[in-house]
Amino acid sequence: MANRTDPAAKSIRGTNPQNLVEKILRSKIYQSKYWKEQCFGLTAETLVDKAMELKHIGGTYGGNRKPTPFMCLVMKMLQIQPEKDIVVEFIKNDDYKYVRVLGAFYLRLTGIDTDIYRYLEPLYNDYRKVRRRSPDGKYSLTHVDEIIDELLTTDYSCDIALPRIKKSHGWAENASNREVLVVLPGFSALTVCSEKDHERRDRDRGRRRSRSRSRSRSRDRKRHARSSLSPRRHEPEDGSAREETKKMKEKKEKKDDGTDHPDPEIAEANRIRASLGLKPLKL
Numbered sequence: 001m002a003n004r005t006d007p008a009a010k011s012i013r014g015t016n017p018q019n020l021v022e023k024i025l026r027s028k029i030y031q032s033k034y035w036k037e038q039c040f041g042l043t044a045e046t047l048v049d050k051a052m053e054l055k056h057i058g059g060t061y062g063g064n065r066k067p068t069p070f071m072c073l074v075m076k077m078l079q080i081q082p083e084k085d086i087v088v089e090f091i092k093n094d095d096y097k098y099v100r101v102l103g104a105f106y107l108r109l110t111g112i113d114t115d116i117y118r119y120l121e122p123l124y125n126d127y128r129k130v131r132r133r134s135p136d137g138k139y140s141l142t143h144v145d146e147i148i149d150e151l152l153t154t155d156y157s158c159d160i161a162l163p164r165i166k167k168s169h170g171w172a173e174n175a176s177n178r179e180v181l182v183v184l185p186g187f188s189a190l191t192v193c194s195e196k197d198h199e200r201r202d203r204d205r206g207r208r209r210s211r212s213r214s215r216s217r218s219r220d221r222k223r224h225a226r227s228s229l230s231p232r233r234h235e236p237e238d239g240s241a242r243e244e245t246k247k248m249k250e251k252k253e254k255k256d257d258g259t260d261h262p263d264p265e266i267a268e269a270n271r272i273r274a275s276l277g278l279k280p281l282k283l
Contacts (some may be wrong), residue, residue: 044082058133059159136191
């Protein structure tokens with residue numbers, strides 16, 4: 001019973017929603033500890049709490065190919081089939097990036113083409129970092145917009161074959177062969193246009209990310225420079241240092257001319273010799 005699809009769930013692309021995940025992967029999910037302990041009894045309302053606890057995304061990992069919590073929650077959503085409004089709220093969630101990615105992934109599996117582009121393309125503007133667990137079990141960093149690009153432009157993600165969808169410019173041209181303007185609550189207007197526009201958007205996104213990294217490095221250099229600076233030593237402004245140096249020099253020269261000799265007669269002789277430009281006596 002715990003692994004059965006909700007009786008009220010509708011078929012997706014002509015099949016049971018859970019069948020969108022390959023049988024081997026479904027079996028691994030059903031056998032996993034996370035599925036049995038954390039996903040049992042979840043509803044559409046309580047699933048968001050589990051999604052907020054996610055720390056990474058991914059499909060399976062390790063030698064025995066364990067499913068990630070992310071993939072278990074994708075399967076749970078396929079099983080209970082939450083209402084579209086709930087899925088959209090997942091995608092529009094600005095506070096929890098993994099909740100957003102989870103909603104986007106589920107919509108990519110189950111949504112129609114127009115909904116997929118309508119709700120996922122605005123996420124190209126989300127550059128937040130996301131941890132991803134690779135099949136070898138190691139973690140790597142990616143970004144929300146890169147995950148979205150993967151969902152919209154590839155046929156495979158997180159060990160799941162993604163259903164085929166039309167290219168963005170393809171369905172836009174079919175909609176009367178002109179630009180389609182979509183305005184969503186909470187989002188700025190989104191224009192779906194030609195393939196060249198998509199390429200320009202990708203270049204702009206790369207430039208914005210590059211500028212963001214440059215600003216970050218610049219801030220780091222400034223912080224380092226401020227921390228490495230030491231207080232300057234200020235020179236006296238009244239010339240006392242120069243006067244003291246002059247006296248020390250005169251004292252040194254006085255000692256060299258022998259006029260400070262302990263023997264008064266030799267000291268006197270040296271004063272006379274100094275006035276004549278002769279070398280002092282060293283007796």
